[in-house]
Amino acid sequence: xxxxxxxxxxxxxxxxxxxxxxxxxxxxxxxxxxxxxxxxxxxxxxxxxxxxxxxxxxxxxxxxxxxxxxxxxxxxxxxxxxxxxxxxxxxxxxxxxxxxxxxxxxxxxxxxxxxxxxxxxxxxxxxxxxxxxxxxxxxxxxxxxxxxxxxxxxxxxxxxxxxxxxxxxxxxxxxxxxxxxxxxxxxxxxxxxxxxxxxxxxxxxxxxxxxxxxxxxxxxxxxxxxxxxxxxxxxxxxxxxxxxxxxxxxxxxxxxxxxxxx
Numbered sequence: 001x002x003x004x005x006x007x008x009x010x011x012x013x014x015x016x017x018x019x020x021x022x023x024x025x026x027x028x029x030x031x032x033x034x035x036x037x038x039x040x041x042x043x044x045x046x047x048x049x050x051x052x053x054x055x056x057x058x059x060x061x062x063x064x065x066x067x068x069x070x071x072x073x074x075x076x077x078x079x080x081x082x083x084x085x086x087x088x089x090x091x092x093x094x095x096x097x098x099x100x101x102x103x104x105x106x107x108x109x110x111x112x113x114x115x116x117x118x119x120x121x122x123x124x125x126x127x128x129x130x131x132x133x134x135x136x137x138x139x140x141x142x143x144x145x146x147x148x149x150x151x152x153x154x155x156x157x158x159x160x161x162x163x164x165x166x167x168x169x170x171x172x173x174x175x176x177x178x179x180x181x182x183x184x185x186x187x188x189x190x191x192x193x194x195x196x197x198x199x200x201x202x203x204x205x206x207x208x209x210x211x212x213x214x215x216x217x218x219x220x221x222x223x224x225x226x227x228x229x230x231x232x233x234x235x236x237x238x239x240x241x242x243x244x245x246x247x248x249x250x251x252x253x254x255x256x257x258x259x260x261x262x
Contacts, residue, residue: 009046010043011039011042011045011046012042012046014042024185025185026038028183029041029100029101029104032121032180032181033104033107033109033110033121034113034120034124034125035104036125036143040144043144044104045100047103048098048099048100048102048103051076051095051098052095052096052098054076055073055076055092055096058072058073058076058092059092062092076095077090077094077095080095080098081149082148082149083106083146083148083149084106084148084149084152085098085103085106086098086102103146105180106146106147107144107145107146107147108128108135108140108142108143108144108145108147109124109125109128109143109144110124110180111147111152111155112124112127112133112155113178115178116172116176116177116178117133117155117157117171117172119172119176125143128140128141128142128143129143131158131160131161132157132158132163133155133156133157133158134155134156134157134158135151135154135155136151137154
């Protein structure tokens with residue numbers, strides 16, 4: 001059982017939460033078995049994964065004729081055969097073939113519906129939660145209770161329930177045959193979830209331009225050309241200085257010529 005404060009994990013959520021195919025399949029399983037949410041699917045999947053991992057480990061040990069492994073293999077097969085998940089006399093290979101739906105079929109909610117005690121899976125869940133169903137004279141209010149094979153025939157209405165009267169209007173009518181229909185996914189919607197077709201893809205033409213990197217000589221010559229060629233609207237500071245000196249000399253010469261004339 002373990003320490004109550006440190007309870008073990010009962011399920012593990014999917015590693016990728018947005019897989020369209022997985023979400024669609026889980027929605028169909030929830031509808032088929034009348035589950036409350038997808039957590040109940042993950043609990044069944046967690047049980048199946050642990051069962052497979054344990055059986056694969058035991059198969060590896062049995063190759064070396066391990067007596068302890070043989071004892072554990074017999075115990076695990078007897079355990080799941082008692083729950084009705086695998087038939088009696090199964091082997092470890094049969095445990096590897098167990099699916100999630102095999103576990104969901106052994107739930108009390110599913111068994112109540114299959115025994116013809118409820119019209120739908122949702123009604124079976126309601127009857128269990130409201131205390132109308134008992135096993136071995138004890139009221140069970142857990143829809144996810146895995147019913148052992150030995151307790152399957154003891155499922156009945158509680159004496160305190162009004163539904164124990166066969167003429168109650170909420171009970172299924174005579175000739176009612178419960179069925180678990182196989183899950184069928186819509187092919188049209190599956191195609192939309194797949195990869196787009198070529199005719200749905202719009203191709204745009206693109207021109208690829210190759211750019212060759214300049215050599216070292218070309219880059220040096222380009223730098224020298226930029227230094228020698230003056231930019232538009234701007235003058236070289238050295239040229240500005242020369243122009244200023246020439247203008248000053250011209251002004252002095254004009255003054256000297258004027259003084260000589262006088």
